[in-house]
Amino acid sequence: xxxxxxxxxxxxxxxxxxxxxxxxxxxxxxxxxxxxxxxxxxxxxxxxxxxxxxxxxxxxxxxxxxxxxxxxxxxxxxxxxxxxxxxxxxxxxxxxxxxxxxxxxxxxxxxxxxxxxxxxxxxxxxxxxx
Numbered sequence: 001x002x003x004x005x006x007x008x009x010x011x012x013x014x015x016x017x018x019x020x021x022x023x024x025x026x027x028x029x030x031x032x033x034x035x036x037x038x039x040x041x042x043x044x045x046x047x048x049x050x051x052x053x054x055x056x057x058x059x060x061x062x063x064x065x066x067x068x069x070x071x072x073x074x075x076x077x078x079x080x081x082x083x084x085x086x087x088x089x090x091x092x093x094x095x096x097x098x099x100x101x102x103x104x105x106x107x108x109x110x111x112x113x114x115x116x117x118x119x120x121x122x123x124x125x126x127x128x129x130x
Contacts, residue, residue, distance in 0.1 A: 004055055008056040009110040011056030012107075013111060015048045016110060018059045019099075019106075020103045023103060026043045026096050029043075030088075030093050031088065033086040033088055036081045036087050038087065041091075043089060044062050045062065045063040046059060047060040048060060066090070069088050069089050070089075071086070072085065
């Protein structure tokens with residue numbers, strides 16, 4: 001039972017770490033401008049599904065946002081076209097920060113489960129030694 005808890009929480013740690021990586025990449029590129037004819041940075045979403053073995057989850061892959069982005073009028077930007085437009089990713093920074101907090105809390109919760117299961121296992125070993 002203890003090892004099941006560690007395995008399940010470990011899979012959660014992996015999923016949340018992958019989500020944190022994607023979110024940090026999205027946040028780092030929220031202000032990445034490109035020429036209007038180019039594709040904008042595409043935000044990444046992480047798809048997670050049941051591991052199917054009775055417990056835990058696994059990262060099924062990434063889902064990418066659209067390359068359209070949003071056009072912004074910045075005639076002084078060196079990437080601007082003849083009409084003064086540049087393309088930015090269509091990423092909501094507030095939404096990304098909210099997801100970042102959720103992913104961080106999920107990671108912390110799974111880490112706490114691993115720590116408590118380890119403590120329980122160590123206590124069980126001590127009982128056997130007495």
